[in-house]
Amino acid sequence: MFMLLLLVCANLTFMPNPRGKEHTTLTETAALVVKELHKVPGIKMIAPGEINTTSRNKSGKRFITVVYTDAGCELIITGQSAQKVAVHIDQPGNILKVLKQAKSLRDFTFKERDRKPGE
Numbered sequence: 001m002f003m004l005l006l007l008v009c010a011n012l013t014f015m016p017n018p019r020g021k022e023h024t025t026l027t028e029t030a031a032l033v034v035k036e037l038h039k040v041p042g043i044k045m046i047a048p049g050e051i052n053t054t055s056r057n058k059s060g061k062r063f064i065t066v067v068y069t070d071a072g073c074e075l076i077i078t079g080q081s082a083q084k085v086a087v088h089i090d091q092p093g094n095i096l097k098v099l100k101q102a103k104s105l106r107d108f109t110f111k112e113r114d115r116k117p118g119e
Contacts, residue, residue: 029079
């Protein structure tokens with residue numbers, strides 16, 4: 001019994017950190033947005049996601065599309081490449097207002113849309 005308990009405790013101490021805590025890979029464009037998101041009160045989690053480099057934005061413009069979901073919203077940030085950033089928050093309407101007012105994001109074009117199940 002003692003050996004089994006010791007084995008279980010040893011496995012718990014050597015397990016990797018839980019998934020979903022924090023990504024460190026951000027595109028240069030997404031890093032600007034995430035820096036502004038840290039200033040918004042009430043955000044539970046910011047989770048940078050996949051980077052898609054196949055769709056090149058040849059116009060040189062930067063876009064932020066806010067997609068409202070049940071958990072909060074997902075930001076699709078497009079610059080030289082596209083990256084999705086999930087934001088878990090109770091009131092996602094405040095995010096767009098704060099991002100539009102940020103001085104560092106003046107060159108961005110903002111869009112909104114909904115994606116909720118059952119609609």
